[in-house]
Amino acid sequence: MAIVAGIDSSTSSTRIVACDADTGAVLRSGKAPHPTPDDQDLRPGEADPQMWLHSLGDAAAGGLLEGVRAIGVSAQQHGMIGLDAGGVLVRPALLWHDPRSGGAAAKLLDALGGPAAWTAAIGAVPAPTYTVAKLRWLAEFEPANARRVAEVLLPHDWLVWQLLGHPKRRTTDRGDASGTGYWSPITGEYRQDLVELALGHELKLPEVLGPAEPAGHTPEGLLISAGTGDNMAAALGLGLRPGDAVVSLGSAGTIFAVHEEAVVDPSGLVSSFADATGRHLPMVATLNAAQVLRSTAAMLGTDLDGLSDLALHSSPGAYGLVLLPYLDGERTPALPHAAGTLTGLRAEAMTPQHLARAAVEGMLCNIADALDVLRGRGVAINRVFLLGTAGRLPVVRHVAPMLFGVPVVVPPPGAHAARGAARQAAWALAGTPEPPQWELPEAETVEPEGEQDLAIGTGVRRQYRAARDRIHPEAAAS
Numbered sequence: 001m002a003i004v005a006g007i008d009s010s011t012s013s014t015r016i017v018a019c020d021a022d023t024g025a026v027l028r029s030g031k032a033p034h035p036t037p038d039d040q041d042l043r044p045g046e047a048d049p050q051m052w053l054h055s056l057g058d059a060a061a062g063g064l065l066e067g068v069r070a071i072g073v074s075a076q077q078h079g080m081i082g083l084d085a086g087g088v089l090v091r092p093a094l095l096w097h098d099p100r101s102g103g104a105a106a107k108l109l110d111a112l113g114g115p116a117a118w119t120a121a122i123g124a125v126p127a128p129t130y131t132v133a134k135l136r137w138l139a140e141f142e143p144a145n146a147r148r149v150a151e152v153l154l155p156h157d158w159l160v161w162q163l164l165g166h167p168k169r170r171t172t173d174r175g176d177a178s179g180t181g182y183w184s185p186i187t188g189e190y191r192q193d194l195v196e197l198a199l200g201h202e203l204k205l206p207e208v209l210g211p212a213e214p215a216g217h218t219p220e221g222l223l224i225s226a227g228t229g230d231n232m233a234a235a236l237g238l239g240l241r242p243g244d245a246v247v248s249l250g251s252a253g254t255i256f257a258v259h260e261e262a263v264v265d266p267s268g269l270v271s272s273f274a275d276a277t278g279r280h281l282p283m284v285a286t287l288n289a290a291q292v293l294r295s296t297a298a299m300l301g302t303d304l305d306g307l308s309d310l311a312l313h314s315s316p317g318a319y320g321l322v323l324l325p326y327l328d329g330e331r332t333p334a335l336p337h338a339a340g341t342l343t344g345l346r347a348e349a350m351t352p353q354h355l356a357r358a359a360v361e362g363m364l365c366n367i368a369d370a371l372d373v374l375r376g377r378g379v380a381i382n383r384v385f386l387l388g389t390a391g392r393l394p395v396v397r398h399v400a401p402m403l404f405g406v407p408v409v410v411p412p413p414g415a416h417a418a419r420g421a422a423r424q425a426a427w428a429l430a431g432t433p434e435p436p437q438w439e440l441p442e443a444e445t446v447e448p449e450g451e452q453d454l455a456i457g458t459g460v461r462r463q464y465r466a467a468r469d470r471i472h473p474e475a476a477a478s
Contacts, residue, residue: 003027004429005068006237006422007056008230008415009034009075009159011095014055015415016064021426024438029415032058045098049081049089049158056159070223070429071163072421074233075156077179080134082149087166090148093155094134102128104136104198108181111197115268121191122184123262123272132181135198151204154180156227163224164216170206171215175232175281177208178274185274186262211277212435214428225428228276230417231256231283236276237420238385238411239440245374245381247367249388249396253289255370256281263377269332270377276424277435282379284332284370289363290390292325292340296359300352307356308395314357316402316456319349322467323362332370333475343467360395361403365464368403385409387416397446402457407447411440 002021007014011034018028032055040048065071078096083089094101105128112118115125126132131152139146153161157172177183182194182205192202209215209226217223228236235246235258245257256273263272263282273281297307326338342358371381384404390396392410401408419438427435448454469476 002069002426002429003067004070004072004422004425005065006233006415006418006420006425007071007073007159008233008418008421009052009056009073009155010230010417011076011097014052014059015418016056016059017415017418017422018064018068019419019422019426021069021429022436024419024423024436026419028064030059030061030064032056040092042092045095045100046092047095049093049155052155052159053162068222070225070425072225072233072423072425072428073156073159073163073227074230074417074421075154075159075227077154077176077229077231078129078131079155080131080138081153081155081158082138082145083151083153084148085150091142091145094138096129098134100141101133101137104128104140105130105133108133108136108198112194116266119264119266119268119272121194122181123178123186123264124181125268125271126181127271130179130181132194132198135195139199146199147201149199149203153206154229156229157206160215160224160227163218165219167216169216170204171209171226172206173209173211173226173228173232173276174274175276176227176229178272179229183208185272185280186264211424212427212431223425223429225421225425226276227421228424231273232276232281233417233420233424235281235420236423236435237416237418239438240385242279243380243382244385245371245383246385246387247371247391249289249386249390251289251291253286253367253370254283255285255367255374256283257374257379257381259379263379265377269334269373276420282374282377284373286366286370287328287331288325288366290388292323292327292359292363293390293393295327296323296356300356304390304393307359308393310353310356311360311395312398314351314353316361316460317463318354318357318361320344320346320463321349321354321358322464323355323358324468324471325359325362325366330366332373333472335472335475338472341467341471343471357395360399361460362464364396364400364403365461368461371404381406383407383409385411387411397444401446401448402453403461405448405454405457407445410444410446412442
């Protein structure tokens with residue numbers, strides 16, 4: 001039995017899984033935290049990359065990697081690790097959630113001519129999270145450091161480079177490269193003009209490897225695959241195929257689907273990322289997801305499980321009560337200055353059960369609208385994978401298939417990105433045209449119960465849209 005390993009280096013921790021290369025069965029696993037910025041005397045959104053290596057070593061303790069023949073690396077997307085001409089770190093890494101690059105992203109948007117120009121160039125509007133926005137921030141606020149930066153690596157690129165023993169060749173993959181803001185999934189090429197627009201000069205950039213192409217071998221002969229970003233690795237770990245979508249219910253919502261072609265959306269709502277198989281992962285995001293449920297639960301003096309139980313004792317439509325879940329404004333639809341709204345208040349609707357149901361339906365209707373944005377750009381959605389603690393709530397599993405109109409798959413909690421990185425390693429080790437077929441164990445599929453469920457979902461969404469369009473007619477126009 002060949003054993004492969006997947007490493008996922010997130011914002012806060014490193015997770016490692018060792019898997020059977022043929023079946024994907026997880027044989028061993030480990031996890032270790034990253035030091036916080038306070039522990040490193042750094043600002044929020046910064047990190048010393050060497051700490052990721054220390055965390056990796058801790059996660060691999062106890063012989064976890066014994067007998068492993070190949071390793072894949074997944075890591076948080078959009079980071080910026082600037083090196084000088086000698087390969088020396090110029091400053092601490094800037095991570096995707098660094099709060100300082102918002103103004104830089106807005107300036108870049110205008111500098112190229114607005115959303116349509118950016119989506120034509122790279123298939124997306126550069127958000128503050130993107131690497132290109134961090135380059136612009138560096139040029140404006142740390143010009144001396146900006147002049148020293150000769151090349152930029154992403155977190156997974158840097159970890160692969162370290163595992164390989166610092167070779168002259170630097171590599172990345174198309175999935176992670178598509179989140180930089182200067183590599184186009186449309187053309188498959190870097191845009192050095194966009195690098196120069198942001199930083200003031202061109203950079204040496206890593207070679208973009210093919211999906212099953214190895215990055216190299218360690219001095220000990222261990223194969224290291226190309227690696228990828230965390231969302232792309234999660235798609236591999238879940239075994240997504242065209243027609244599958246993922247809805248990740250964190251505090252905010254991330255919605256992406258597997259598609260054969262890059263999606264160019266002049267409105268900027270859709271970001272056209274590449275995946276780790278040669279396909280694409282068009283993505284939309286909502287600012288409000290699980291936090292809507294947590295906030296409502298707190299208001300009702302309960303927790304998420306209590307909220308779920310209350311909502312299941314209501315009925316579809318919550319007796320006419322509608323919660324527009326724009327607690328932090330909203331990105332999809334584009335309502336940056338909106339607030340949440342509770343409408344349809346009548347005496348019979350003013351119960352904890354109906355408010356809980358309205359919160360669940362409001363959150364999921366907003367997600368369903370985001371799925372419709374993808375459908376409207378030609379992306380087929382035949383099945384939805386629901387991730388996150390909120391996605392496992394009984395009421396969410398019950399309501400989501402009605403509102404989404406397709407079967408909903410609820411995977412068990414697990415290190416999906418690390419498992420996807422391991423699957424990529426197995427693919428590179430095998431050298432086959434397609435990745436190995438790994439089953440996703442213990443996943444639960446919930447289907448709409450016939451035409452009645454679909455009709456109920458249509459009615460709930462119609463009620464929600466009527467309230468949304470009355471209060472925010474600009475959302476209807478978009």
